[in-house]
Amino acid sequence: MIDGLIFDKDGTLFDFRISWGQWAATFLRRIASDEGHAARLGRAIGYDLASATFAPDSPVIAATAADIAAALLPELPGMTLAELTDRIDASAGMAPMSEAVPLRPLLEALRERGLRLGLATNDSEAPARQHLQTHGITDCFDFIAGYDSGHGAKPGPGMCLAFVRQTGLQPGRVAMVGDSRHDLDAGRAAGMRTIAVLTGVAKREELAPHADVVLDDIGAIPAWLSGLQA
Template sequence: MPIDAILFDKDGTLFDFANTWGAFGRNVLLRLADGDNQRAAELGRIIGFDLETVTYSEDSIVIAGTVEEVAEVLVPHLPDMEHEELIDLLNVESASAPQVPAVPLAPFLKGLRDVGLKLGVATNDGEMPALEHLASAGIRDHFDFVAGYDSGHGFKPGPGQLLAFAAHVDVAPERVAMVGDSLHDLQAGRAAGMTTIGVLTGLAPAETLAPFADVVLPNIGHIPGWLAKD
C-alpha cells in the first residue's frame, strides 16, 4: 500500500531524546528540589532519571508519558505544590529546552513535502511546548497538523491523534505511516491501522520496537530510502 502521509512523534524521533532531555531533566529536578542535589536525585529516581549520569531509564515515564502523568507521579513528593501548578511549570520549562535534531530536519522534511507527502506531529508533550520546539528548529511550517496530549484527540498509545491527522489531511489511515521511538507510538499506529516505523534515536532498543514495527530504522533520515524500496 503506497504511503501518502507521515505522522511523526516528536521527542526521540524528530529530536534525539538523550541529547535533548538530559539537561532539562537535571535542571527541572534541581529547581523542584530548591538546589538540593540529594533531594533532586530522589525525585529523579521516581521518574526513572539518574541525576549523576543525566540519563533516563528505558522505562522512564518521561519517555512516552504525558506531562500530566509525569506531574501525577511527582506531586505526592512535592507537598508545597499543586498538580496544575506542577504541570504549568513542566510545560514552561520544556518549551524552552534546547532541541537537538535527530537529522538536519529542514532539508529532510522539505524532501518529503516535495514528493507530495502530507506531514504531521503527534506527541504526548503539550501542544504549546511542541509548537515552540518545532518553531525553534525552523520547521513548524513543514507540518500540516500538530497535536499534543492536550489538543482534544487523546494521547498515545490511543489512536485518537493519529486518526485526527488522517482525517485532517484526507488520507486513509492505511496510507499513513506512524514514526516513533517508543512502544506507545507504534501501538498507537497499529491501533489506527497505519504502517509503523520504529527509530532508534530514543531509548528503546530495536528488539523492543520490532514486534510492533513494520520496519526499525536507525533514524528518520532512512525513511526516504525505505519508502523507495517499498
C-alpha cells in the same frame, strides 16, 4: 504507497537522550531544595541525576506532562498537580532540543515527494509548537497535536485518526513514525503502517515486533520509501 507520515517528536524528530537529559537535570535542580532532593525527584521519574540517564520505564519517555507531574508530586508537598504540570510545560518549551538529523532538509524532501506530514506527541501542544518554531520547521507540518489537543494521548489512536480526518488520507497509506511502543501501538490502532526509529531509549528488539520496519533514524525514511516504490 505511502501518502502521509505522522511523526512522534521526542526521540524521533529530536534525539531523546541529549535533549531531555539536559532538560531533566536543569528542571529538577530548579524545583528541588537541595542536591539530595533533586536526586530523589529524579528517581521518582526514572532519571539518574549522576549519570544523566533515563530508565526504560521513565514517564518522561512517552507519558504526558501531567503524568510526570503526578510522579513528582509526592516529593513536592504544598504544590498542586495543575501548578506542577504548568511548570513542566513552561520549562519544556525552553528545552534545548537536539535534532536527530538535519530536520528542515529532510522534511522539505518528504513534502517534495507529495507527502502530507503530521506531528503527534504526548508532550503538550504549546511546548511542542515552541520546539518546532525554534528549529524553523512548523510550516512543514499539516497537522500538529499534543496530548492536550483534544484527541487523547498515545497509545490511543486519536491523534493519528485526527490527522487522516484533517488531510483526507486513508490510514493504510499513512505511516506512524516513532521511537516507543506507545507510538507504534497508536499507529497500529489507527490502521496505519509503523516505522520505528532508534533515537530514543527503546532497543531494536523491543520495537521490531510492533513495526513494519526499524530504522536507525528518520534520515533513512526516503530510502525506505524508494524501496516501497521499487
